[in-house]
Amino acid sequence: MAVRVQREDFDIGAELDALTRDRHDIGAVTSFVGLVRDIAGDARIGAMTLEHYPGMTEKELARVEAEANARWQLSATLIVHRFGRLEPGDRIVLCAAASPHREQAFEACHFLIDWLKTSAPFWKLEDTDKGPQWVDAKTTDDAAAARWNKSQ
Amino acid sequence: MAVRVQREDFDIGAELDALTRDRHDIGAVTSFVGLVRDIAGDARIGAMTLEHYPGMTEKELARVEAEANARWQLSATLIVHRFGRLEPGDRIVLCAAASPHREQAFEACHFLIDWLKTSAPFWKLEDTDKGPQWVDAKTTDDAAAARWNKSQ
Amino acid sequence: MKVLWFAWLRTRVGTGEETIALPDSVTDVAGLLDFLAQRSPGHAEALKNRNVVRVAVNQTYVKPDHAITDGDEIAIFPPVTGG
Amino acid sequence: MKVLWFAWLRTRVGTGEETIALPDSVTDVAGLLDFLAQRSPGHAEALKNRNVVRVAVNQTYVKPDHAITDGDEIAIFPPVTGG
Secondary structure (H helix, E strand, O other): OEEEEEOOOOOHHHHHHHHHOOOOOOOEEEEEEEEOOOEEOOEEEEEEEEEEOOOHHHHHHHHHHHHHHHHOOOOEEEEEEEOEEEOOOOEEEEEEEEEOOHHHHHHHHHHHHHHHHHHOOEEEEEEEOOEEEEOOOOHHHHHHHHOOOOOO | OEEEEEOOOOOHHHHHHHHHOOOOOOOEEEEEEEEOOOEEOOEEEEEEEEEEOOOHHHHHHHHHHHHHHHHOOOOEEEEEEEOEEEOOOOEEEEEEEEEOOHHHHHHHHHHHHHHHHHHOOEEEEEEEOOEEEEOOOOHHHHHHHHOOOOOO | OEEEEOHHHHHHHOOOEEEOOOOOOOOEHHHHHHHHHOOOHHHHHHOOOHHHOEEEEOOEEOOOOOEOOOOOEEEEEOOOOOO | OEEEEOHHHHHHHOOOEEEOOOOOOOOEHHHHHHHHHOOOHHHHHHOOOHHHOEEEEOOEEOOOOOEOOOOOEEEEEOOOOOO
8 A cells, every 4th residue: 555645757557567467366457647738628728737635635535535444345555646736638636446446446446536536635737728726626536436425 | 549458558747748639628537457367256366368360350359449439438449458468457459539528438447348348369378276267257247237228 | 732724624714734723612613703804804714614514533534513623634625526 | 261260270270371261051160160170180189178279250359159251350269378
């Protein structure tokens, strides 16, 4: 289990290799990478700045990761999330879940990104052709996260 | 869209980079990597040999990939599957789906691996501590693939 | 008490961090928001719609009835948009 | 007609590829399997349980009633186990 919050880019291959190296009990690794798009609604995006709440960010990501490990049979998990200025095409976030079984790896990875999107304290300020705009939270993200509520 | 069947290992980072390089319309890349485990049921696995049907294998993988692209809004897809002798910890298969949206990327990637597992002509011969054994097809794999049947 | 503001709440308030003296009459998060809203027109504007305001006390999400004390670190921010 | 065998069907039959002369009486996949089962005890053993036999004609999955001709490439194999 590991979470990292960093300004620098990450190397997907190296990160995923490190998860499974010298492990022979892992049959499946599912990963998700989020990237900056150049379109948001009808506005063109030049770049964006990701603000976050140092300290709480790491705590929330660790909480999301611990919840995934409690719910699924996982051999290893990883969340890496960047902050600062990012341009279209840049990587924002990497979530990965390794498990003996692929269904577990898929569900856990999906959960990691859905939950962090509604709980980790990051905010996007986009430089659009209409000026800088704070990104609004999406109700679709709330719905995606709510799917994982145990009471359902 | 690309499928490859090869004896050599693959570099996950390089493969995923190539999917998204110079593309600014991709917001999400979901990938799945399958690896050789050292346990199957109650037998220990020393190594395995993956046999396949050259020609039909590529056709079936391309069919699975085309079906994914018909069902979801995808920017790029990739399937790389190895054959030959593999040891515990070795990578077997990589599936990846890139999309503007993460739900599409997740579903398509999950579909790719579920479908190829029941349609691509590969067969595993495991060297176990009880001698060489052909792996039996799993009913759970059939069920996983059947989830994606349109008639449901 | 340290109060942190983030994202567009920070730009409305005009600062990312301020230190306030907590009156004895303010005992929970809801009361704190009412108190903070009176500090400036920017504060009032930031806290106008409480539905889009999230509060963390000591880096943990809390509800409006959460009790607070002078030593707490309070963070106030809009719904998150990372990932 | 070229017939390919894979995995444990190949080891039962004893060869991965054979060329056969298709009798006029054999017109579909089901008939071909009956014909092949008579070629040797290994063939009979391989084709004993048709539920675990998959057939591709010219590299495409087909059903037992699929029509065949002498120029087809026939592949016979157990359920696949890749991925």
